[in-house]
Amino acid sequence: MGNYTLYIQLALMFVVIYFFMIRPQQKKAKNEKEFESALKVGDKIITKSGLHGKVSELAATTVVIETMSGKLKMERSAISMEMSAALTKK
Structure with missing residues (x-):
């Protein structure tokens, strides 16, 4: 039972990192590329x-x-x- 909670906590941590750190950076990079091409x-x-x-x-x-x-x-x-x-x- 203890191992499952550890895996669930790790999975939740990666999900939080993705949505609060990685995804916004990708979105910002995409917007900058669109801005550069629209000049x-x-x-x-x-x-x-x-x-x-x-x-x-x-x-x-x-x-x-x-x-x-x-x-x-x-x-x-x-x-x-x-x-x-x-x-x-x-």
């Missing part, structure tokens, strides 16, 4: 390092951002989904 020329964005700019060119994995001091070529993954969404809400 278009003219979108105002903020990078993860805090640079503000506007998308001027798009390539498969890179993006050219126009800032006040010039143009920068960056990876699409360097664009922050949360900060860019907050910028567009203003």
Whole structure:
């Protein structure tokens, strides 16, 4: 009887870890991929390092951002989904 409760507790622990840690991370990664693929020329964005700019060119994995001091070529993954969404809400 004692062994069964141990296995049930372990199974419940893995279920809790999955729903509170693994699944939200997968959902966040999926949303970031969708955001990256939905970028278009003219979108105002903020990078993860805090640079503000506007998308001027798009390539498969890179993006050219126009800032006040010039143009920068960056990876699409360097664009922050949360900060860019907050910028567009203003």
